[in-house]
Amino acid sequence: MVTNWRIRYSRKGPAVWLAHLDQMRTFERSIRRAGIPVAYSGGFNPRPQLAFALPIGVGIATEDDYVDVKIDDQQNYEPDVNELWCRELNRSLPEGLEVQASRLVTDDKKNSLMSRVTAARYRLSSLELAKKVDRFQTRFNEDTWMVEKQTREKRSLQDIKPLILDIQTEGKHLVELLVCAGSQKNLRPELFLQLLKMHQFLSEEDMLETSITRTELLFAPQHMKVADTNIRDWVSGLDV
Amino acid sequence: MKTEPVNLTDGLLRSVTKPARYVGGEWNSVTKPLSSDLVRFAFCFPDVYEIGMSNSALQILYYLLNQRPDTWCERSFAPWTDMEQLMREKNIPLYSLESRTPLSQFDWVGFTLQYELSFTNVLNMLDLAGIPQLTSERSAEDPLVVAGGPVAFNLEPMADFFDLAVIGEAEETIEELIDLYHQHCPNGRTSTWDRSAFLRQAAAIPGVYVPSLYAVVYKADQTVEAIRPLDGTVPPIIQKRIVKNLNTMKRPDQLIVPNTEIVHDRMSLELFRGCPRGCRFCQAGMIYRPVRETGVDTLSKQAAALEQSTGYDECGLLSLSTSDYSQLGSLTDRLLEQFSGHHTSLSLPSLRLDSFTLELMQKGSSTRKSGLTFAPEAGTQRLRDVINKNITEQDLLEAMTLAFKGGWNGAKLYFMLGLPTETDMDAQAIADLTDSIETLYRGLPRSDRPRRLELTVSTAVFIPKPHTPFQWAPQELPEVVNKRQQFLKERFRNRPVKYHYHDWHSSLIEALLARGDRRLGAVIRDVWAKGQTFDAWDDHFKLDNWLDSLEKFGLDVSFYAHRERAEAEIMPWDHIDCGVTSAFLYREYQKALKAKTTPQCRIACSQCGATTFEGGICFGD
Ligand code: SF4
Numbered sequence: 001m002v003t004n005w006r007i008r009y010s011r012k013g014p015a016v017w018l019a020h021l022d023q024m025r026t027f028e029r030s031i032r033r034a035g036i037p038v039a040y041s042g043g044f045n046p047r048p049q050l051a052f053a054l055p056i057g058v059g060i061a062t063e064d065d066y067v068d069v070k071i072d073d074q075q076n077y078e079p080d081v082n083e084l085w086c087r088e089l090n091r092s093l094p095e096g097l098e099v100q101a102s103r104l105v106t107d108d109k110k111n112s113l114m115s116r117v118t119a120a121r122y123r124l125s126s127l128e129l130a131k132k133v134d135r136f137q138t139r140f141n142e143d144t145w146m147v148e149k150q151t152r153e154k155r156s157l158q159d160i161k162p163l164i165l166d167i168q169t170e171g172k173h174l175v176e177l178l179v180c181a182g183s184q185k186n187l188r189p190e191l192f193l194q195l196l197k198m199h200q201f202l203s204e205e206d207m208l209e210t211s212i213t214r215t216e217l218l219f220a221p222q223h224m225k226v227a228d229t230n231i232r233d234w235v236s237g238l239d240v
Numbered sequence: 241m242k243t244e245p246v247n248l249t250d251g252l253l254r255s256v257t258k259p260a261r262y263v264g265g266e267w268n269s270v271t272k273p274l275s276s277d278l279v280r281f282a283f284c285f286p287d288v289y290e291i292g293m294s295n296s297a298l299q300i301l302y303y304l305l306n307q308r309p310d311t312w313c314e315r316s317f318a319p320w321t322d323m324e325q326l327m328r329e330k331n332i333p334l335y336s337l338e339s340r341t342p343l344s345q346f347d348w349v350g351f352t353l354q355y356e357l358s359f360t361n362v363l364n365m366l367d368l369a370g371i372p373q374l375t376s377e378r379s380a381e382d383p384l385v386v387a388g389g390p391v392a393f394n395l396e397p398m399a400d401f402f403d404l405a406v407i408g409e410a411e412e413t414i415e416e417l418i419d420l421y422h423q424h425c426p427n428g429r430t431s432t433w434d435r436s437a438f439l440r441q442a443a444a445i446p447g448v449y450v451p452s453l454y455a456v457v458y459k460a461d462q463t464v465e466a467i468r469p470l471d472g473t474v475p476p477i478i479q480k481r482i483v484k485n486l487n488t489m490k491r492p493d494q495l496i497v498p499n500t501e502i503v504h505d506r507m508s509l510e511l512f513r514g515c516p517r518g519c520r521f522c523q524a525g526m527i528y529r530p531v532r533e534t535g536v537d538t539l540s541k542q543a544a545a546l547e548q549s550t551g552y553d554e555c556g557l558l559s560l561s562t563s564d565y566s567q568l569g570s571l572t573d574r575l576l577e578q579f580s581g582h583h584t585s586l587s588l589p590s591l592r593l594d595s596f597t598l599e600l601m602q603k604g605s606s607t608r609k610s611g612l613t614f615a616p617e618a619g620t621q622r623l624r625d626v627i628n629k630n631i632t633e634q635d636l637l638e639a640m641t642l643a644f645k646g647g648w649n650g651a652k653l654y655f656m657l658g659l660p661t662e663t664d665m666d667a668q669a670i671a672d673l674t675d676s677i678e679t680l681y682r683g684l685p686r687s688d689r690p691r692r693l694e695l696t697v698s699t700a701v702f703i704p705k706p707h708t709p710f711q712w713a714p715q716e717l718p719e720v721v722n723k724r725q726q727f728l729k730e731r732f733r734n735r736p737v738k739y740h741y742h743d744w745h746s747s748l749i750e751a752l753l754a755r756g757d758r759r760l761g762a763v764i765r766d767v768w769a770k771g772q773t774f775d776a777w778d779d780h781f782k783l784d785n786w787l788d789s790l791e792k793f794g795l796d797v798s799f800y801a802h803r804e805r806a807e808a809e810i811m812p813w814d815h816i817d818c819g820v821t822s823a824f825l826y827r828e829y830q831k832a833l834k835a836k837t838t839p840q841c842r843i844a845c846s847q848c849g850a851t852t853f854e855g856g857i858c859f860g861d
């Protein structure tokens with residue numbers, strides 16, 4: 001039986017500035033240093049098999065992200081290795097990356113983390129951001145929230161309103177955003193800040209200085225069709 | 241001394257490309273608790289992070305210095321232009337990655353000089369750090385600015401900016417310098433410490449060069465009349481240092497593992513230092529003599545330690561000419577065996593192509609099948625004899641036959657243009673050589689060759705370097721090189737050959753700086769003041785800035801680049817002794833002009849002078 005080791009990890013400090021591929025390589029090497037019996041892909045250039053739930057953008061911290069490490073079932077290991085691996089990996093990760101929790105799960109392609117991600121919660125914070133967002137919510141009454149989206153090939157306009165599930169402000173500076181996430185519908189939280197900036201609720205400088213932390217990733221539970229689920233059903237990554 | 245670390249805000253880091261370059265936090269990077277007696281050393285590489293982090297001297301010295309409880313070595317790289325602009329706008333001084341301490345607060349700021357075109361970056365980094373660029377303007381409160389690396393073998397163009405330099409392999413010298421510094425500043429530097437007394441004592445350490453203790457006098461014809469030590473206590477000649485025994489030296493069992501991809505993103509093993517071949521254009525082949533090898537056991541142990549401590553899944557072999565390592569077979573067997581089952585691969589660079597090495601490259605799936613490279617350097621046998629490059633056309637064709645049979649569909653071929661005595665015929669012969677490969681390919685039965693042929697030809701412009709037999713030779717004129725480049729470009733049209741050539745503009749300035757004297761310091765500073773940095777990057781290099789500044793100071797690029805020197809001329813670097821004697825170099829130059837070859841060290845000793853180091857290949861070990 002092929003098994004996955006599912007890790008819930010956080011990133012902060014210098015690790016926040018890693019691009020997705022950088023972080024993948026960093027996890028690969030850390031897992032090798034920790035001596036975890038990771039399975040390798042076949043072919044000409046075998047790679048350790050890691051599957052991240054959702055790529056994370058450069059400059060974004062996280063408190064709740066997931067990666068599945070496929071375990072090489074040819075290797076012998078004790079059934080209660082979870083804690084040991086967790087400790088070893090934490091000893092091997094560079095500054096800012098940390099395993100928060102982990103467990104062994106059975107591998108099931110149809111229920112990969114990636115395919116079950118539904119939403120992500122972000123905490124945005126900069127000087128008086130909450131006040132600015134409050135102002136935006138009272139004054140900005142458009143039906144569509146059009147933002148210019150730039151991908152490598154082209155620029156396009158996108159309505160981000162349907163992708164935002166909830167906006168909460170807290171005190172003067174903190175804003176919490178719940179947005180769609182995953183391969184079907186996904187919102188990068190920077191686009192919300194972009195919208196605020198476009199309509200002069202936020203200066204360019206404040207936009208750039210706003211720190212962004214992913215605080216929660218939400219998933220559809222295994223026994224349900226992802227499309228049929230809604231916010232009440234969603235669970236944390238370790239409970240998928 | 242206490243200062244706040246620099247503050248890198250999210251906004252700043254979001255505004256620059258590749259922010260991971262600027263934040264540190266890599267695995268195996270070192271932090272230490274501060275104390276007043278801790279010597280703080282900033283190891284600087286005057287180019288971007290991805291290039292600097294690939295430099296093995298950085299990894300070795302970082303490891304060695306941090307092994308000392310009394311020293312903390314940190315790193316700093318040249319910020320890319322977007323980052324530089326923001327740092328200047330926000331008054332952020334250049335800082336170290338580990339503690340984000342401004343470089344001006346360090347005891348030592350060390351630069352490794354790997355290529356001349358990084359000079360403007362050195363000045364820019366000093367300026368960004370708020371450290372006076374000129375040695376003469378530094379006070380007791382400023383760090384000691386030290387240079388090392390191959391370019392320090394002619395430091396003269398940068399003599400105004402470096403307090404001292406370490407000539408040759410720095411492992412031992414740098415420790416002696418730190419010891420001496422500790423005697424002077426047991427509790428960190430004070431505003432009253434005697435910097436000049438320190439420099440004088442440092443100059444007495446073998447291999448240490450303190451440029452300010454020498455005066456250079458020029459003749460009316462602009463050549464050097466004399467290089468004089470200021471007084472009798474200053475050594476007239478500085479002999480380079482080597483590490484005699486590579487097996488007993490402390491070698492890193494860990495490397496900093498970058499968080500973001502760098503140029504050479506792998507562990508590497510140093511097979512040997514020096515090179516036995518004696519190619520006449522190659523500075524490294526002269527200044528690192530004699531050849532000293534590391535034993536298989538030492539390397540195998542180091543590989544195991546590095547694999548464990550870094551997590552790297554690729555291991556490279558480092559040397560000037562890998563196939564000349566006397567135990568290559570047993571080393572690769574050993575490594576392949578110890579890597580097997582770990583998904584760790586061995587990559588074999590710069591091999592001479594013979595059946596043995598090809599077999600090696602195919603051995604097992606754990607060796608990554610990389611592209612083949614081959615460096616004949618010149619198109620005709622005559623010219624290859626001139627440069628003492630011991631490869632024949634037959635070697636090349638035999639190797640290609642094996643390569644085609646082994647499934648490779650081509651190779652990259654490296655040449656130089658503008659070599660001494662080169663004619664148009666020699667340049668044409670480069671194309672003829674690729675024709676022969678094509679003919680060979682077409683002549684093979686289909687079963688013995690890949691479906692398509694793909695050759696890449698690159699030509700660099702020859703640059704005469706100090707401490708080589710060609711230090712007397714003129715660089716070829718730009719128009720001649722250009723003509724030969726254009727000829728080849730035409731000649732390769734509609735052939736299965738990709739042709740790359742390097743523009744002569746920056747090669748001209750590299751030639752200027754490589755054999756430059758102290759008068760160029762003002763020129764380099766003037767070019768920097770115009771905002772020019774990253775000269776090694778083609779899209780940043782501007783020839784006109786250099787030519788204008790030269791004119792401003794009444795200097796002529798041709799005097800440095802295009803002039804043949806007389807045997808008796810005093811070279812600006814004649815007080816630096818790399819072990820190889822001028823007499824040997826000149827003999828080699830004369831033989832070159834007659835297209836006579838010299839055997840390599842393993843076949844016969846040519847009395848180059850390196851026996852003075854009492855070790856290595858000269859004594860049969
Ligand atoms: S002294 Fe002889 S053996 Fe030693 S490096 Fe020189 S030529 Fe080679």
